Amino acid sequence: MIEAILESPYINSLPTLFEGLKMTLLITIAGLFLGFILGGLVGLGKLSKNKLIQGICTVYVEVVRGTPILAQVLFIYYGLTEDLIGLSINALTAAIIAITINAAAYIAEIVRGAVYSIEKGQREAGRSLGLTEKQTMRYIIWPQAFKRMIPPLGNQFVISLKDTSLFSVIAVHEVLYMGKQYYNVTYEIFETLVMVCILYLIITIPTSIILRRLERKLDV
Amino acid sequence: MIEIKNLHKSFGDVEVLSGINATIKQKEVVCVIGPSGSGKSTLLRCLNLLEEITSGQVLIDGTDLTDPATDINKLRTDVGMVFQHFNLFPHKTVLENITLAPIKVKRMSDREAKDVAIPLLEKVGLSDKADAYPDSLSGGQKQRVAIARALAMNPKYMLFDEPTSALDPELVGEVLQVMKDLADEGMTMVVVTHEMGFAREVGDRVIFMDEGIIQEEGNPEQVFVDPQNERTQGFLSKIL
Numbered sequence: 001m002i003e004a005i006l007e008s009p010y011i012n013s014l015p016t017l018f019e020g021l022k023m024t025l026l027i028t029i030a031g032l033f034l035g036f037i038l039g040g041l042v043g044l045g046k047l048s049k050n051k052l053i054q055g056i057c058t059v060y061v062e063v064v065r066g067t068p069i070l071a072q073v074l075f076i077y078y079g080l081t082e083d084l085i086g087l088s089i090n091a092l093t094a095a096i097i098a099i100t101i102n103a104a105a106y107i108a109e110i111v112r113g114a115v116y117s118i119e120k121g122q123r124e125a126g127r128s129l130g131l132t133e134k135q136t137m138r139y140i141i142w143p144q145a146f147k148r149m150i151p152p153l154g155n156q157f158v159i160s161l162k163d164t165s166l167f168s169v170i171a172v173h174e175v176l177y178m179g180k181q182y183y184n185v186t187y188e189i190f191e192t193l194v195m196v197c198i199l200y201l202i203i204t205i206p207t208s209i210i211l212r213r214l215e216r217k218l219d220v
Numbered sequence: 221m222i223e224i225k226n227l228h229k230s231f232g233d234v235e236v237l238s239g240i241n242a243t244i245k246q247k248e249v250v251c252v253i254g255p256s257g258s259g260k261s262t263l264l265r266c267l268n269l270l271e272e273i274t275s276g277q278v279l280i281d282g283t284d285l286t287d288p289a290t291d292i293n294k295l296r297t298d299v300g301m302v303f304q305h306f307n308l309f310p311h312k313t314v315l316e317n318i319t320l321a322p323i324k325v326k327r328m329s330d331r332e333a334k335d336v337a338i339p340l341l342e343k344v345g346l347s348d349k350a351d352a353y354p355d356s357l358s359g360g361q362k363q364r365v366a367i368a369r370a371l372a373m374n375p376k377y378m379l380f381d382e383p384t385s386a387l388d389p390e391l392v393g394e395v396l397q398v399m400k401d402l403a404d405e406g407m408t409m410v411v412v413t414h415e416m417g418f419a420r421e422v423g424d425r426v427i428f429m430d431e432g433i434i435q436e437e438g439n440p441e442q443v444f445v446d447p448q449n450e451r452t453q454g455f456l457s458k459i460l
């Protein structure tokens with residue numbers, strides 16, 4: 001009985017899929033980390049009083065959010081040739097860039113929305129005490145806004161994680177691609193795809209549960 | 221001394237203050253009354269430049285707020301403000317609410333700031349709440365913390381914008397008492413309020429505003445008992 005399970009096509013696919021899962025997580029985490037930095041800057045840019053900066057950031061957000069990530073990654077990988085930009089981008093780099101610029105556009109909106117959601121009286125209280133605009137942002141607005149960013153950032157993690165599956169088109173060795181490679185050899189398509197989905201769910205479901213708890217706890 | 225000279229304030233095309241002239245002397249308690257939308261809050265907020273001044277002048281101890289060379293952050297430390305909705309910092313404890321500005325603006329050490337804050341908490345009767353978060357306080361307690369927070373900068377002037385309007389009736393008294401104590405100690409105060417009892421008892425002068433101008437002013441007895449202006453009469457008959 002135990003042997004039957006251990007020998008089942010479901011279990012057999014796992015070592016291969018785990019390789020893919022590592023890559024999936026690497027792309028997601030690296031992309032989100034960089035996306036958070038870029039998104040934070042773009043979000044601040046959108047809050048800026050400088051119309052030019054504000055305009056550039058708005059265009060960036062609209063372009064990225066208005067085009068499919070699949071088109072973006074093909075553009076980065078195949079469209080930006082060495083002739084054009086003077087360096088070649090490998091598939092993994094293209095994938096991380098795609099997640100970064102995509103997550104950044106959404107995170108920019110998360111940052112802007114969170115800062116906007118802080119009651120205007122908070123800023124006024126800070127300024128009326130003699131704090132500078134910078135100090136008010138740093139000590140009063142940001143700490144409160146950051147708390148409100150956590151749930152949507154967790155949500156973005158789930159979205160970006162799933163987006164990485166699109167990168168099988170440029171042969172990034174993420175989990176779906178590894179699954180395809182595997183069933184092309186074994187023809188165990190159903191079993192393999194079931195396992196691929198389970199691996200996604202093992203990450204996304206606990207994330208959602210933690211987020212919901214956090215949301216309740218932070219009262220946001 | 222606060223001198224307001226021909227102060228105008230517009231939001232877009234809408235003129236909200238249409239030439240305010242007033243002088244608030246040291247240790248004076250001036251109460252501002254008037255119907256909703258008459259520009260009371262806007263006037264108060266022009267006195268610490270939370271609203272930009274469209275034209276005219278506000279001088280605080282001779283320093284012109286409209287002069288671009290004026291260090292407005294420094295000036296604001298002289299002018300404390302208390303808001304209708306308290307605006308306490310919810311992510312900070314009561315003590316931290318009070319010590320933040322002394323530490324960041326006046327560059328006090330934590331220790332020094334605490335030595336300033338503790339007596340103020342005693343003064344507003346909340347010594348036992350130092351480590352509480354604002355969310356756990358009643359409205360009256362929150363407003364008393366907000367007053368202590370403003371006082372921690374050792375201001376020369378205090379501006380109050382309807383400090384008791386958001387409070388349950390039974391909590392109004394404790395806040396007014398703190399304000400009365402402050403007035404008795406000689407604090408110069410400008411108070412927008414609908415508390416006519418407070419205005420009569422504590423106020424040295426009452427200013428009645430309507431449609432962006434001062435319609436009438438005088439000592440409280442005179443304004444309340446024998447208002448000269450028709451609008452003042454109409455307003456008082458509605459609220460008294």
Ligand SMILES: Nc1ncnc2c1ncn2[C@@H]1O[C@H](COP(=O)(O)OP(=O)(O)OP(=O)(O)O)[C@@H](O)[C@H]1O
Nearest residue numbers: 231234236254255256257258259260261262263382
């Ligand atoms: N930021 C703003 N932008 C546009 N209009 C404003 C702004 N702030 C205030 N106003 C308008 O200015 C007018 C005066 O407002 P203000 O808040 O000073 O009145 P108030 O006398 O304090 O009234 P209340 O008793 O309701 O507090 C109102 O018509 C208001 O709608």
Ligand SMILES: [Mg+2]
Nearest residue numbers: 260261262382
């Ligand atoms: Mg008002």
